[in-house]
Amino acid sequence: MNEHDTLGDRLAQQGISRRAFLKFCAALATMMALPPGAAQAFAETLAKAKRPSVIWLSFQECTGCTESLTRSHTPTLENLIFDMISLDYHHTLQAASGFGAEKSREDAMKEFYGKYLLLVDGSIPLKDDGIYSTIAGRTNLDLLQKAAKGAAAIIAVGSCASFGGLPNAKPNPTGAVAVSDIIKDKPIINISGCPPIPAVITGVLAHYLTFCELPALDELGRPTAFYGETIHDRCYRRPFYEQGKFAKTFDDEGARNGWCLFELGCKGPTTHNACATTKWNGGTSFPIESGHGCLGCSEPHFWDAGSFYTPLSAPSASVSTVAIGAAAAGAAAAVAISALDRAKKRRAQQGHEKLTVKDL
Amino acid sequence: MNLQNIPIKIEDVEQYSIGNLRALLSEIAAHLERLARDGNIASIDLNSLPFAPGEYEQLRLLLGQGEATAHIEALGPSDITETRYPGVWWVTHYNVEGDIIADSIEITTIPEILSSQPEDIRMGLELIKEQLNDEVMP
Amino acid sequence: MNTQQWLEWLRSTGLQISVAVFVLGLAYRMLHLLLLGRKPNLAEARGSAWRGGLRTMWHRSLPLGKQTSRGYLILGAGYIFHLGFFIALLFLSQHIALFRAALGLSWPALPPVWITMAAVLALAAMVALLVQRMIDPVKRLLTDYQDYLTWTLTFLPLLTGLLLKQSGGANYQLMLVLHIASVELLLLAIPFTKLAHMVTTFSARWYNGAIAGYKGTQA
Numbered sequence: 001m002n003e004h005d006t007l008g009d010r011l012a013q014q015g016i017s018r019r020a021f022l023k024f025c026a027a028l029a030t031m032m033a034l035p036p037g038a039a040q041a042f043a044e045t046l047a048k049a050k051r052p053s054v055i056w057l058s059f060q061e062c063t064g065c066t067e068s069l070t071r072s073h074t075p076t077l078e079n080l081i082f083d084m085i086s087l088d089y090h091h092t093l094q095a096a097s098g099f100g101a102e103k104s105r106e107d108a109m110k111e112f113y114g115k116y117l118l119l120v121d122g123s124i125p126l127k128d129d130g131i132y133s134t135i136a137g138r139t140n141l142d143l144l145q146k147a148a149k150g151a152a153a154i155i156a157v158g159s160c161a162s163f164g165g166l167p168n169a170k171p172n173p174t175g176a177v178a179v180s181d182i183i184k185d186k187p188i189i190n191i192s193g194c195p196p197i198p199a200v201i202t203g204v205l206a207h208y209l210t211f212c213e214l215p216a217l218d219e220l221g222r223p224t225a226f227y228g229e230t231i232h233d234r235c236y237r238r239p240f241y242e243q244g245k246f247a248k249t250f251d252d253e254g255a256r257n258g259w260c261l262f263e264l265g266c267k268g269p270t271t272h273n274a275c276a277t278t279k280w281n282g283g284t285s286f287p288i289e290s291g292h293g294c295l296g297c298s299e300p301h302f303w304d305a306g307s308f309y310t311p312l313s314a315p316s317a318s319v320s321t322v323a324i325g326a327a328a329a330g331a332a333a334a335v336a337i338s339a340l341d342r343a344k345k346r347r348a349q350q351g352h353e354k355l356t357v358k359d360l
Numbered sequence: 361m362n363l364q365n366i367p368i369k370i371e372d373v374e375q376y377s378i379g380n381l382r383a384l385l386s387e388i389a390a391h392l393e394r395l396a397r398d399g400n401i402a403s404i405d406l407n408s409l410p411f412a413p414g415e416y417e418q419l420r421l422l423l424g425q426g427e428a429t430a431h432i433e434a435l436g437p438s439d440i441t442e443t444r445y446p447g448v449w450w451v452t453h454y455n456v457e458g459d460i461i462a463d464s465i466e467i468t469t470i471p472e473i474l475s476s477q478p479e480d481i482r483m484g485l486e487l488i489k490e491q492l493n494d495e496v497m498p
Numbered sequence: 499m500n501t502q503q504w505l506e507w508l509r510s511t512g513l514q515i516s517v518a519v520f521v522l523g524l525a526y527r528m529l530h531l532l533l534l535g536r537k538p539n540l541a542e543a544r545g546s547a548w549r550g551g552l553r554t555m556w557h558r559s560l561p562l563g564k565q566t567s568r569g570y571l572i573l574g575a576g577y578i579f580h581l582g583f584f585i586a587l588l589f590l591s592q593h594i595a596l597f598r599a600a601l602g603l604s605w606p607a608l609p610p611v612w613i614t615m616a617a618v619l620a621l622a623a624m625v626a627l628l629v630q631r632m633i634d635p636v637k638r639l640l641t642d643y644q645d646y647l648t649w650t651l652t653f654l655p656l657l658t659g660l661l662l663k664q665s666g667g668a669n670y671q672l673m674l675v676l677h678i679a680s681v682e683l684l685l686l687a688i689p690f691t692k693l694a695h696m697v698t699t700f701s702a703r704w705y706n707g708a709i710a711g712y713k714g715t716q717a
Contacts, residue, residue: 023435279407
């Protein structure tokens, strides 16, 4: 297979009709909220794109992001995208391993220097010179810095690579940080989520392949096509929120009637993601539809933002002990100062002096 | 209560409404008017709409089925149906495993996906020429 | 610090600090006041101090125009503000969730539209009272910075709360931060200003009633 084949050539060689490709582009275009009619233009441009080399580096991660992406073995939206790219290195998906695999990664990086796309999942530990995660004896930090040098752009897949994720949660024993905390001189797209919706990953890849530029990003580096709205704004249970109908516990009458899950800790109002519209497992459902509040997994530090089951209006730390302590302290202070004041009063009385409130 | 005994409540389709259908129908009407007047096509993505349980089915009942139905098999099935309102088509694309990958209402004279694509036509032409050159053909 | 970090701080440390100051301050003020005591009344009791105290606490809480020289406008606006404020504070589901998490108690909520109305009425009453305070020459003379400060600190939670109810998208998080911050500022200010009247009013009414009751007169 000629490395200089366009995507259209590859599709034709695989016996995939242009109509099938158009269907796939229609799906991608609606997902990215492109206007109708754009699917056609999308398809034409995408078909002419050359297959870029893609290096996928996995660092301190749980492999959930790769799992999210590769849920089937027959041609689906996601697999088609992966067919389009030349995935030159992915240590979970590739058959090769060991020094041979490392060498072909380095060869790909050299051959496509300045042009390859770098995908990263997992956070990068920095503590103790980054020894807490190494591949072939080299630290993640070292691998990232070397790979980033020749990359055209970097896509941080998942909340770990985007913001630090679970390893970064208190007390962060490995000193885990995000890709954007280390690489400052390359364009970075953050596709956050724990894991991200697979269609979002492929949508961003398709956008990059088609237009050869980054999509519009929000202030956290996430593509606004998918992260521009909060879950709350697209949630089908929103009318119940507005009417004040809340489920109080799991499986109570309100929960069975599909009422709003705000009081069960749903973080939908402060979470930006496409779960309420694009949904999961091919549009089957999403956490709220299945009866559990949103965890806020596409936002930074969501592991440290208080319990998943404490509502947004409630405190995330204990207030009652503080209050009891404060009441006791206040009472003690009052008793102490009143004793002093009474002594003053007694002395004034004995000395036949006038005493006003201001003296106390 | 063990797993076997959790009661299953089957909901009546008519039960819930959060007002989506009226809004949707108005939007369709506006697009249809533009189609009739200027020939402008439009598309409404159903995946991005927050339907309450049952509203999707109510929409199907509301739009109904017209005279034309088409089926495509291209990397998975696709169903294209003209609703009872001519010019309003319901297009659903599935992947090989039956998941919905795109679901939209297209207001057009004919959905683009039904047209034969130039590249496919060229490929078909080559195949026909090969067939004609085949000496075994009667 | 960005909005999200503010939110995390306000929901944990910020709240602990403001609640601590609020509780400590009010407990101190209340107890100090009571412990200071009064000069013993050496006359013989002609009535019941207890009954007088309790009656006055209740009676002076009623909106009886003749009881005060404040005038019906001020009286009415005052009641509307207090009622609206407490309805919004105590009967919105999200607030009840807060009390349940902090105190373990909960009670039924009112429909959100009633809360909106209550908050709007409270805000209107506050504006009316402020305008009256600035127009009336006597009031203007008596008003100092503390009055404006406490008015603002009480106005902001109501305003930000209303805006929070209406906001969506990225604004929700910002509005939530502003609302919680304004509440915590209010809590911090209460023990140090005239807002401490929320506890001292009732003891003041008690004292007046007890003194009169002891003397055998009606307060």
